């Protein structure tokens with residue numbers, strides 16, 4: 197079984213996962229659970245897996261999926277995806293017992309400061325798949341978690357039954373059919389003082405709006421940056437320590453080719469130059485991204 201080190205320090209492996217459960221949880225959106233103890237053992241929230249999707253045309257299609265949940269005790273991981281083409285159509289047709297070739301864990305995870313007690317998650321649409329695992333990790337560590345979720349309408353709202361009971365779940369819909377009438381970003385001001393750190397995943401305009409808010413947060417609320425009270429040490433941009441001290445981290449969504457840093461097909465512009473979403477990301481501190489050029 198091929199293995200190699202990942203940027204997060206775990207061992208990347210290429211092996212099969214066995215499909216245990218598959219369900220269409222929203223129109224065109226599927227949740228699948230796989231038995232893959234070799235993967236769950238080292239995976240962290242924010243990382244992803246690259247799968248060879250089933251396709252009967254003979255094409256080899258690989259797709260990246262965030263870990264939706266990671267269960268180390270049961271040796272299981274789940275992915276949440278929308279059917280968008282042949283690869284994901286093939287995935288949705290799979291039945292329990294079938295095997296899927298998976299490469300992972302890949303990419304860098306969310307970094308939570310050890311002092312953080314209140315974790316704010318912000319998700320737009322399928323972006324909930326990018327932060328869902330962090331809700332589980334944060335609760336396990338004894339933190340409080342609030343999830344702000346935005347969708348176009350009630351029919352696309354992530355079911356609360358798929359979240360741990362302890363998560364405070366607040367919904368916004370563009371058409372007002374459920375929860376707050378408006379964008380999910382409009383819910384943020386009510387939580388920015390409560391949250392020690394925030395973690396977001398969703399469409400680029402939503403992430404840019406959250407990043408703009410985060411950039412002005414310290415001055416507006418008169419709060420010190422985590423770890424900088426009394427002249428704390430500055431860590432290099434992009435380092436684990438610097439990310440751990442960022443109030444906002446974002447998980448960037450990008451098309452991927454190789455998913456291991458070789459093809460440059462997933463580059464986004466950062467404030468420090470081009471960044472590979474599959475290697476330097478998919479999680480970044482918000483101030484690492486040049487938002488005016490984001491996809």
Ligand code: FES
Pocket residue numbers: 451452453454455456457458459460461462463472473474475
């Ligand atoms: S997908 Fe190839 S470098 Fe990121």
